[in-house]
Amino acid sequence: MSQTLLITGGAGFIGSHTCLVLLEAGYRLVVLDNFANSSVEALRRVAELAGLGPDDPRLQVVAGDVRSAEDLDRAFRQAPTPIEAVVHFAGLKAVGESVAEPLIYWDVNVVGSQRLLAAMRAHGCRTVVFSSSATLYGLPEQVPIPETAPVQPINPYGHTKAAVEQLLRDVATSEPGWRVACLRYFNPVGAHPSGRIGEDPNGIPNNLFPFLTQVAVGRRNQLQVFGDDWPTPDGTGVRDYIHVMDLAEGHQAALETLLGAEPQQLTLNLGSGTGHSVLDVIEAFAQACGRPIPYSVVARRPGDAARTVADPSLATTRLGWRTRRSLTEICRDGWAWQSANPSGYTR
Ligand SMILES: NC(=O)c1ccc[n+]([C@@H]2O[C@H](COP(=O)([O-])OP(=O)(O)OC[C@H]3O[C@@H](n4cnc5c(N)ncnc54)[C@H](O)[C@@H]3O)[C@@H](O)[C@H]2O)c1
Numbered sequence: 001m002s003q004t005l006l007i008t009g010g011a012g013f014i015g016s017h018t019c020l021v022l023l024e025a026g027y028r029l030v031v032l033d034n035f036a037n038s039s040v041e042a043l044r045r046v047a048e049l050a051g052l053g054p055d056d057p058r059l060q061v062v063a064g065d066v067r068s069a070e071d072l073d074r075a076f077r078q079a080p081t082p083i084e085a086v087v088h089f090a091g092l093k094a095v096g097e098s099v100a101e102p103l104i105y106w107d108v109n110v111v112g113s114q115r116l117l118a119a120m121r122a123h124g125c126r127t128v129v130f131s132s133s134a135t136l137y138g139l140p141e142q143v144p145i146p147e148t149a150p151v152q153p154i155n156p157y158g159h160t161k162a163a164v165e166q167l168l169r170d171v172a173t174s175e176p177g178w179r180v181a182c183l184r185y186f187n188p189v190g191a192h193p194s195g196r197i198g199e200d201p202n203g204i205p206n207n208l209f210p211f212l213t214q215v216a217v218g219r220r221n222q223l224q225v226f227g228d229d230w231p232t233p234d235g236t237g238v239r240d241y242i243h244v245m246d247l248a249e250g251h252q253a254a255l256e257t258l259l260g261a262e263p264q265q266l267t268l269n270l271g272s273g274t275g276h277s278v279l280d281v282i283e284a285f286a287q288a289c290g291r292p293i294p295y296s297v298v299a300r301r302p303g304d305a306a307r308t309v310a311d312p313s314l315a316t317t318r319l320g321w322r323t324r325r326s327l328t329e330i331c332r333d334g335w336a337w338q339s340a341n342p343s344g345y346t347r
Helices: 013-024 040-049 069-078 095-100 102-122 156-174 208-216 244-259 278-289 313-319 327-340
Strands: 004-008 028-033 059-063 083-088 127-133 179-185 187-189 223-226 241-243 265-270 295-298
Touching: 004 013, 013 028, 013 040, 013 083, 013 244, 028 069, 040 059, 059 069, 069 102, 083 102, 083 244, 095 102, 095 156, 102 127, 102 156, 127 156, 127 244, 156 179, 156 265, 179 244, 187 244, 208 223, 208 278, 208 327, 223 278, 241 244, 241 327, 244 265, 244 313, 265 313, 278 327
Parallel strands: 004 028, 004 083, 028 059, 083 127, 127 179, 179 265, 187 241, 223 295
Antiparallel strands: none
């Protein structure tokens, strides 16, 4: 029988795409999500794309909170076969909100992870893939950024990611048998090429790409570009954009590597290794949607870096994984999602 995985936060942007990839790879999934930033409709569409009927036991949904021992216990008990591994996406991710509400961020991201690890121990599961972030490099001194770069986050969100990575290392060191992968994502964007699932943030998007797609579809008037005086070729910030399907496949590769080898701890950048400026993305998206994107240049934001690009070579060596999709495909698929779902999942 196929292996069962617990996916926390599986209804979210990255989680939903990863659920689809894992279902297509033959895993059974239990998703634990409190739908704080997502919709159950995303999982209904994941099931549909994977060819699963309603109530198919291969995708079970537990509406619950990762901070609740009872909800976690329910998720572990509901699994059709013992849970072999956990992919831990559940968390809060808005940098600005984390500055205003650090207690909530430490509670959900750190306490939630601690409760999850306790539940895993109680149920004899010691394999976990964790959603970490390039945010923990802060303002990097070396670009492309290797995993050996200093961890020096500059906001509470980044502090919580660094704390959970440390917690995972401490737990893995405390007893044998733990298999742990901390995946440091760069800038996940795009959508499944079907346009059926994609990114549907609550409120005003914090990141360039979802803001851009909402401007293109007429939900917002204009994009703001934060600074055109950075030390980059066109003066706008440069980031490493990774197609969410490449990222989802990275999770599958990490799981298979962990489950197929001796216990180990992996800390890996997941990025493309290529940087694109804000103006590059605006231009590529305008091509994809066939209309100009209105934007204005405003002052730099405090805490932004000029250039953030991954050195993803360790992930290629350890997982046999690399990104395959271009900025053009990112924009094509992002537009397929946003144009077919102008108001997202309308939760
Ligand atoms: N999207 C990015 O740019 C990015 C970059 C680096 C790291 N990450 C990390 O990846 C993970 C997934 O990000 P995403 O972009 O898919 O975000 P998302 O908000 O779309 O998904 C997170 C999911 O977790 C759920 N959730 C939140 N609090 C919960 C709780 N207490 N209990 C149970 N479920 C809860 C939400 O409802 C949502 O479905 C997060 O941990 C995020 O910090 C995201």
